[in-house]
Amino acid sequence: MPPAERGRVSGPSRQDPKLLWIVAAALLVARVATGIYEEHHPPEKPDLVSWVPAAAAPARAAAVGRPILYDFSAEWCGPCQAMERDVFADAKQAATFSTFVVPVRVVDRRREEGHNSAIVDSLQRVHGVSAFPTVVIVGADGKAIDRLEGFPGAQHFVRWVATASARARMAPGLGSPIPIP
Amino acid sequence: MFPLGGAVLMSTLSPLAGIASPIALILAAGAIGQDVSSGTLQLLLVRPVSRPSVVVHRWLAATLAATVITTMTLILGSVALVIRGAHPDALDLIRMVLESLCSAAGSAAVMVMLSTLVGGLGDVALFFATLILSQMLEVLGTFKNWGWLVRACAEIHGALSPQLSWEWMLHGTPPSWFALVSWASTVSLAIAVGIARLNRRELSYAAG
Numbered sequence: 360m361p362p363a364e365r366g367r368v369s370g371p372s373r374q375d376p377k378l379l380w381i382v383a384a385a386l387l388v389a390r391v392a393t394g395i396y397e398e399h400h401p402p403e404k405p406d407l408v409s410w411v412p413a414a415a416a417p418a419r420a421a422a423v424g425r426p427i428l429y430d431f432s433a434e435w436c437g438p439c440q441a442m443e444r445d446v447f448a449d450a451k452q453a454a455t456f457s458t459f460v461v462p463v464r465v466v467d468r469r470r471e472e473g474h475n476s477a478i479v480d481s482l483q484r485v486h487g488v489s490a491f492p493t494v495v496i497v498g499a500d501g502k503a504i505d506r507l508e509g510f511p512g513a514q515h516f517v518r519w520v521a522t523a524s525a526r527a528r529m530a531p532g533l534g535s536p537i538p539i540p
Numbered sequence: 541m542f543p544l545g546g547a548v549l550m551s552t553l554s555p556l557a558g559i560a561s562p563i564a565l566i567l568a569a570g571a572i573g574q575d576v577s578s579g580t581l582q583l584l585l586v587r588p589v590s591r592p593s594v595v596v597h598r599w600l601a602a603t604l605a606a607t608v609i610t611t612m613t614l615i616l617g618s619v620a621l622v623i624r625g626a627h628p629d630a631l632d633l634i635r636m637v638l639e640s641l642c643s644a645a646g647s648a649a650v651m652v653m654l655s656t657l658v659g660g661l662g663d664v665a666l667f668f669a670t671l672i673l674s675q676m677l678e679v680l681g682t683f684k685n686w687g688w689l690v691r692a693c694a695e696i697h698g699a700l701s702p703q704l705s706w707e708w709m710l711h712g713t714p715p716s717w718f719a720l721v722s723w724a725s726t727v728s729l730a731i732a733v734g735i736a737r738l739n740r741r742e743l744s745y746a747a748g
Binding site: 382 | 585588589590591592705707708710711713714715716717718721722724725728729731732735736739740
């Protein structure tokens with residue numbers, strides 16, 4: 360009897376990958392199930408934007424030559440959560456967004472704590488915030504250049520930020536001209 | 541080379557993040573189809589080699605090669621950044637290597653599967669035809685406000701180049717199980733379909 364050839368395959372050479380089919384089918388079922396589950400319970404996504412404290416924002420804006428963006432939001436606000444998920448937690452959109460502005464988050468805590476901090480109250484009053492989310496782009500002299508109420512979708516939002524920040528750089532009469540980064 | 545230049549100019553490794561998928565597509569293009577057309581596979585299969593093992597090994601080879609090339613490029617980019625005074629984050633580098641591995645495995649699996657369906661480099665044509673058609677349908681869906689069509693096209697894009705984000709690793713948040721299962725499902729289905737198709741394929745020197 361000849362010695363067994365090294366690497367010889369025993370059994371049919373066209374063996375159907377039954378185990379692989381079972382795994383693939385199980386994963387397909389799990390895909391549909393997790394898809395439905397995450398549709399109703401979206402997973403927590405990390406915020407990829409480096410938010411600057413409100414008090415430090417003017418100095419930072421002057422240093423990097425970008426306008427300040429105030430994001431007025433609240434924890435209970437649905438569109439704010441959509442904006443968080445689609446823009447601030449999305450690597451590409453967050454990176455694009457961060458190149459145009461110095462971002463400052465101003466979170467309303469009246470519903471949770473009964474009152475806001477003095478700086479949040481002051482910023483809300485100055486910019487006439489009456490709904491969430493409200494986003495205001497402010498030049499180096501503290502004057503509002505443009506504002507947006509509601510969340511129009513990630514691409515539209517980032518495009519608006521780019522346009523408004525470009526206007527902020529070109530706006531006449533600002534205290535100090537903001538150089539293009 | 542262009543992404544590497546971009547990384548050095550922008551002082552960040554981000555431009556290198558997406559190179560694994562196209563490299564895997566190039567390496568896996570025609571993996572089975574070209575061997576069928578040239579008659580190499582027919583010769584190979586007279587040896588004690590099973591058809592499923594050919595598919596699996598072609599997939600593993602393309603995945604491994606694409607991952608090694610991407611990792612070397614990432615290391616080169618990191619060295620260039622260190623020389624320029626920037627210090628890339630080690631954890632971020634590990635994340636990019638893991639994402640490259642997943643992208644390479646996904647794209648190679650899809651390309652090997654397509655390669656079992658058509659001869660020669662027909663898999664490349666099939667890949668781009670599907671991609672372009674789905675993009676056109678997505679534009680139509682967006683224009684007509686057909687959410688179901690836009691969603692279907694997004695799923696096709698995801699199936700053509702399966703990717704898995706490891707961003708959660710850096711932020712200590714739980715991973716998206718849907719993303720994880722979707723990636724694993726696409727890869728396993730692509731390999732299973734590829735094996736099933738090659739098993740049923742009639743191979744002769746006239747085939748191709």
